[in-house]
Amino acid sequence: MKLWATLCLIVCAGAAVAQDMRVAVTTSFHNSGLSDVLLPAIAEQTGINVQLLVVGTGQALRLGEAGDVDALLVHSKAAEEAFVAAGFARYRREIMYNDFVLIGPANDPAGIHGSPTAAAAFLRISQAKAPFVSRGDESGTHKKELGLWGAADLETEAFGSWYRPVGAGMGAALNTASGMGAYVLADRASWLNFGNKADLDLLFAGDPALFNQYAYLPVNPQRHPHVQHDAAQRLETWLVSASAQKLIDGYAIEGERLFTFNAR
Amino acid sequence: MNEIAQGVEAAFWLLVTFDRDLAEIALRSLQVTVTAVLIASLIGLPFGAWLAVRRFRYRRLAIAVLNALMGLPPVVVGLIVYLLLSRSGPFGVLGLLFTPTAMIIAQVIIVAPLIASIAHQSTRELWAEYHDLLISLNASRWQRIKTLLWDGRRALITAALAGFGRGIGEVGAIMIVGGNIDHATRVLTTAIALETGKGDFALALGLGFVLIGLALAVNIATHMLSRTEREGKW
Numbered sequence: 001m002k003l004w005a006t007l008c009l010i011v012c013a014g015a016a017v018a019q020d021m022r023v024a025v026t027t028s029f030h031n032s033g034l035s036d037v038l039l040p041a042i043a044e045q046t047g048i049n050v051q052l053l054v055v056g057t058g059q060a061l062r063l064g065e066a067g068d069v070d071a072l073l074v075h076s077k078a079a080e081e082a083f084v085a086a087g088f089a090r091y092r093r094e095i096m097y098n099d100f101v102l103i104g105p106a107n108d109p110a111g112i113h114g115s116p117t118a119a120a121a122f123l124r125i126s127q128a129k130a131p132f133v134s135r136g137d138e139s140g141t142h143k144k145e146l147g148l149w150g151a152a153d154l155e156t157e158a159f160g161s162w163y164r165p166v167g168a169g170m171g172a173a174l175n176t177a178s179g180m181g182a183y184v185l186a187d188r189a190s191w192l193n194f195g196n197k198a199d200l201d202l203l204f205a206g207d208p209a210l211f212n213q214y215a216y217l218p219v220n221p222q223r224h225p226h227v228q229h230d231a232a233q234r235l236e237t238w239l240v241s242a243s244a245q246k247l248i249d250g251y252a253i254e255g256e257r258l259f260t261f262n263a264r
Numbered sequence: 265m266n267e268i269a270q271g272v273e274a275a276f277w278l279l280v281t282f283d284r285d286l287a288e289i290a291l292r293s294l295q296v297t298v299t300a301v302l303i304a305s306l307i308g309l310p311f312g313a314w315l316a317v318r319r320f321r322y323r324r325l326a327i328a329v330l331n332a333l334m335g336l337p338p339v340v341v342g343l344i345v346y347l348l349l350s351r352s353g354p355f356g357v358l359g360l361l362f363t364p365t366a367m368i369i370a371q372v373i374i375v376a377p378l379i380a381s382i383a384h385q386s387t388r389e390l391w392a393e394y395h396d397l398l399i400s401l402n403a404s405r406w407q408r409i410k411t412l413l414w415d416g417r418r419a420l421i422t423a424a425l426a427g428f429g430r431g432i433g434e435v436g437a438i439m440i441v442g443g444n445i446d447h448a449t450r451v452l453t454t455a456i457a458l459e460t461g462k463g464d465f466a467l468a469l470g471l472g473f474v475l476i477g478l479a480l481a482v483n484i485a486t487h488m489l490s491r492t493e494r495e496g497k498w
Contacts, residue, residue, distance in 0.1 A: 020448075022362065022445075027461070031461070031462055051362070051443075051445040051446075051447075051448050052445060052446065053362065053443045053444075053445060054444065054458075065352075066350045066351050066352040066353075066356075067350075067351035067352060067356075068350055068351050068361055068362070169461050170461070171460070171461030171462050171463055172460075172461050174463060175460070175461075175463060178463075193462065194462065194463045195462060195463035195464045195465070196463035196465060197463075224351060226351065226359070
């Protein structure tokens with residue numbers, strides 16, 4: 001009897017130490033490599049073993065709606081606010097931001113280098129009818145791209161065959177653009193970490209319209225009683241802590257700082 | 265061409281240094297697919313033999329449907345299994361989504377029709393041979409099925425290996441129901457898809473060669489253990 005009690009205690013304590021929790025994150029967050037830095041630190045400092053489901057923001061929100069994940073880390077403000085308004089999460093908490101960049105063939109056939117704004121660069125691409133690869137997967141990056149076409153007063157539906165939605169993740173879209181010599185909107189982190197650049201180059205960046213805010217949304221436990229809300233809250237506390245700030249602000253590829261911590 | 269050479273090199277170093285993550289995902293690939301093939305064989309082999317010996321009204325239709333199911337698109341199977349196992353689906357309370365069990369369930373559905381169909385083809389030919397003998401011995405239906413399965417075991421191993429081949433290289437379904445979670449549901453094929461997405465073609469290709477090697481090893485081991493292709497032995 002005593003032995004069983006001891007055994008149970010060990011097993012239960014073990015379970016408490018390494019608590020598994022599922023978080024849906026965007027491909028751009030994972031491809032940046034930041035997760036490889038954050039996850040071991042989270043496991044060490046909070047005892048939470050974060051299992052990442054790497055999907056587009058659209059699918060991440062669906063996973064949260066169905067209650068298949070405990071929390072989300074995504075980057076599409078309008079969709080997140082709709083998610084909160086529908087009661088699937090009680091709030092969204094901004095954690096950090098990075099920025100989007102316009103990638104294209106190094107010889108820049110549409111001449112977007114030196115455009116005054118991102119919308120102007122998009123307008124030049126459409127005027128030159130230069131090949132453009134769109135994510136086309138309802139991801140945060142895709143929604144940002146559609147917003148920029150809108151800012152340039154253009155309708156993507158009216159575009160000809162030069163506009164190519166691939167319906168795939170960031171890496172796959174970059175691979176396609178690299179193969180076709182096309183323009184593509186990517187987040188800076190994925191671009192720097194991308195291994196198949198071929199003759200692609202970073203052509204435009206820096207417009208505030210290209211800032212990319214990541215937010216953390218724990219799934220509402222009233223909606224889905226089975227979610228690990230306690231772990232989700234402990235993770236949130238860690239994500240806004242000073243140790244998270246140090247790791248996020250300190251993460252760099254080729255000397256370039258990728259993310260800026262801005263949690264309040 | 266250069267990238268293929270880099271892939272071979274990456275595979276070589278992965279194997280030589282015995283990368284621990286690689287061993288983990290390779291073992292998980294094996295665990296998922298071998299379990300799925302065993303379960304699918306338990307269902308598919310008797311079902312195929314049963315279809316060969318049993319005459320009933322819609323037999324032709326059943327065989328046609330079975331053959332068509334061999335081409336079941338894994339992505340669709342994955343999506344349906346996902347919707348069934350999702351927390352908001354009918355089996356959500358089991359909490360099986362994004363676990364190796366969910367991946368096994370999906371692969372059983374993909375692989376079982378293939379195994380059943382090949383088993384049916386081979387036992388049907390054997391049944392033509394054995395028909396008069398088994399009828400004259402007044403064997404029961406179950407005895408007939410058992411006899412056909414045992415005497416046709418060589419062809420049935422091929423059926424199971426074909427199922428293994430379909431399962432081990434499959435990525436569409438297990439990506440959806442497994443979620444490709446590191447240290448939980450990542451297998452070789454989903455890892456290859458991930459590395460391709462990152463543009464790391466050399467590592468992706470290296471993993472691909474490991475996958476091919478694994479499939480080859482399983483096939484050779486099965487043939488050695490079952491002593492096929494040897495004279496005088498079945």
